[in-house]
Amino acid sequence: MALLITEKCINCDMCDPECPNDAISMGPEIYEIDPDRCTECKGHYDKPTCQSVCPITNCIITDPEHIETEDELLEKFVTLQGLV
Incomplete structure (x- = not known):
């Protein structure tokens, strides 16, 4: 699931x-x-870093x-x- 930034973005x-x-x-x-590049940080981190640093609640959601x-x-x- 790629993520989506909502209109709440500041x-x-x-x-x-x-x-x-x-x-x-x-x-x-x-x-x-870009949904073609978003992996929800799988392979890099345990959870999406964009969601972790976003100061607005529910601004970045599952697309x-x-x-x-x-x-x-x-x-x-x-x-x-x-890597392939």
């Missing part, structure tokens, strides 16, 4: 530098997460349009790291 710049997959970037109005299993997220991690 553009505090906390999440972008924390993403180990470079999946977060500034969109037209708020930060956005209902990009549901993936833990195995799929780990496979994406391996691919992004060039």
